[in-house]
Amino acid sequence: MTRDKLFALIQYPLPHHLISRVVGWFAETRLSWLKNALIRAFIKRFKVDMDEAAEPDPTAYACFNDFFTRALRKGARPVAEGLVSPADGTLSQFGRIHHGTLIQAKGQAYSLTSLLGGDTHLAAPFRQGSFATVYLSPSDYHRVHMPLTGTLREMVYVPGRIFSVNQATADHVPGLFARNERLVCIFDTEEGPLAMVLVGAMIVAAIETVWAGQITPQSDQVQSIRFDEPITLQKGAEMGRFKLGSTVVMCFGHEASFDAAGFDASVRMGERLGEIPHHATQTS
Structure with missing residues (x-):
């Protein structure tokens, strides 16, 4: 059995919605030290380019979800034809x-x-x-x-x-x-x-x-x-x-x-x- 297939199979018995609600609580927390730690860790782990964001300061976001759904600076994504x-x-x-x-x-x-x-x-x-x-x-x-x-x-x-x-x-x-x-x-x-x-x-x-x-x-x-x-x-x-x-x-x-x-x-x-x-x- 391949590693990818094993990864897919072990998800079947997991309580998907419960896991998501728990993660959602952390993503909405307004505790400054916790949300800032989560945001900084995420930026480092996934190499997020904050220069594209309308608000480039990671600590300025009220919670992780606000950071995650951040707006881009004006002109960062021109819209093409078609x-x-x-x-x-x-x-x-x-x-x-x-x-x-x-x-x-x-x-x-x-x-x-x-x-x-x-x-x-x-x-x-x-x-x-x-x-x-x-x-x-x-x-x-x-x-x-x-x-x-x-x-x-x-x-x-x-x-x-x-x-x-x-x-x-x-x-x-x-x-x-x-x-x-x-x-x-x-x-x-x-x-x-x-x-x-x-x-x-x-x-x-x-x-x-x-x-x-x-x-x-x-x-x-x-x-x-x-x-x-x-x-x-x-x-x-x-x-x-x-x-x-x-x-x-x-x-x-x-x-x-x-x-x-x-x-x-x-x-x-x-x-x-x-x-x-x-x-x-x-x-x-």
């Missing part, structure tokens, strides 16, 4: 959605309908579209931005486990992204429908959005909220954030053309990923 990355991280997978199936890792596929919370009607517009998965490592900037300008139509909270999200678990935990707790945000864009799926992970204490604040952890039931009053976010605008890292899966209703030559490319928020050809929306 379809752009929603976050800093690794473009781990991308391509077509074939008959409602997405690729998780080599030899691992999972269901689009399951990813979006089990609603076949919600999944239908994306079944022959495209997807892209961006993994955020601990050292990355952890705010999530819009890859396209869009108007929010629906938000779905999907309960689940919270396995660690990294290459080892992606390789060895079947349907990882459709098993973990997640938040599904459906937008209407000029390039067709867009689903932004923010996937929780072990020790991720919460997921937030700019329109509703903290969403997770919530309940053991799928919860859907529709928005009659338009909430429109421009391309490059912040839409949410992770209090401790994870993964964003984007699903597009039409075929996208990606620039990357292969998987596992490092990307930065606002960097061009490709485009959705105009003919795709014209023929929909």
